[in-house]
Amino acid sequence: MAQHLAIVDDEPDITQLLGNYLQAQGFRVTPLHSGRALIDMMREDPPDLVLLDLGLPGEDGFSIARQLREHWRCGLVIVTGRGDAIDKVVGLEVGADDYVTKPFDLRELLARIKAVLRRLAPPAAAPESGGSSECLQFAGWRLDAAARRLVSPAGQEVTLTSGEFDLLLAFARHPGRVLSRDFLLEHTRGREAGPYDRTIDVQVGRLRKKLEPEAETPQLIKSVRGAGYILVPPVSSAS
Structure with missing residues (x-):
């Protein structure tokens, strides 16, 4: 259709x-x-x-x-x-x-x-024999890549836009690594940053408001001056 x-x-x-x-x-x-x-x-x-x-x-x-x-x-x-x-x-x-x-x-x-x-687009169904959906966990948060769901440490589902989800997934797949704005735009939007492009900065700000107890002093997604952003806590596969 x-x-x-x-x-x-x-x-x-x-x-x-x-x-x-x-x-x-x-x-x-x-x-x-x-x-x-x-x-x-x-x-x-x-x-x-x-x-x-x-x-x-x-x-x-x-x-x-x-x-x-x-x-x-x-x-x-x-x-x-x-x-x-x-x-x-x-x-x-x-x-x-x-x-x-x-x-x-x-x-x-x-x-x-x-x-x-x-x-x-919804993810393709995994074959019945083998294969598991990608679920990542950090600081008590659970990110289900297949279902495109984010669950808080308190067990509450948090609504994300498609851009916010893709950005958080990029961070979760590269924990502890400084990711440039160009890298994040390429992985979430499929394009390079243009002059004065603040797309990633805005999306990071929105994510912080949903993830951080105090968005003004973030502890999960930190800025690295002149380089980009980094997801600080370790990430593990969630069962």
Whole structure:
């Protein structure tokens, strides 16, 4: 079955251009022109991924993004003409998987859409004879790579966006090693960092708020000035 994409933009020319291109790539596409239309559709026919413009008339695109993250699990790529660094940071902080500014190359947008969908795809079932899912444990936290679940030391499941989960998994697979922003972007987004790219910094900040008792003085994921980040505690395979 074709994967379902929702394109939310108040400019019909944009939704038509993207819709025609993405349909030709094998996707099922629903063009929408308001946040309310998107929320209504999420209840009836939720898409696998939403392409969301921030500049919708009378609506705050960031508020719509927050609603998506609070109530549904889908890919979210913000596609907007607002290219300020602050807008990008806020977009990632509210849980967007990626942020693309207009004008954009259709092929690059397609590659980013596919990258997000790959991260969201359920893992292939393991063969019945042998093979076990990857579960990693550190400082009492349990990370199940196959089920894409994070469980706290208290036994509570903690909700992560697809980008946050992939970032934490990269750290857990390389404990005690300083990981550069380029390395983390390549392993979580499939691309290199651009000038002033703060994607990883924002995602690390969000992870710290969910993992650390005091995010301002992190003990699990520490910064290494001029080099990147490191997951400090040892990691073991969880039974």
